[in-house]
Amino acid sequence: MRLSSILAATATISLLGGCVASKVVTAPFRVAGTAVETAVDATTQSQSEKEEDLGRRILAERKQERKACLKRAENKAERKQCKKNL
Numbered sequence: 001m002r003l004s005s006i007l008a009a010t011a012t013i014s015l016l017g018g019c020v021a022s023k024v025v026t027a028p029f030r031v032a033g034t035a036v037e038t039a040v041d042a043t044t045q046s047q048s049e050k051e052e053d054l055g056r057r058i059l060a061e062r063k064q065e066r067k068a069c070l071k072r073a074e075n076k077a078e079r080k081q082c083k084k085n086l
Contacts (some may be wrong), residue, residue: 013041062086066082066083066086067085069082069085070082070083
């Protein structure tokens with residue numbers, strides 16, 4: 001069964017014109033190449049992406065510090081100072 005499907009695919013490709021056959025044959029390799037490029041791009045990080053991540057971390061830390069300061073504040077003047085400094 002498997003051999004007949006392989007032979008049918010081979011016969012179909014050989015009957016097609018050269019241009020169409022080359023597209024049919026190279027299509028799986030192009031898809032695989034695109035998948036590899038996408039995987040590599042997903043795992044690498046540009047300088048601007050690193051800076052954005054750093055900025056997000058710094059903002060999150062400042063937010064946490066401000067919340068902690070506001071919780072510790074006992075009066076209005078201390079809360080005002082927290083908001084001013086952080």
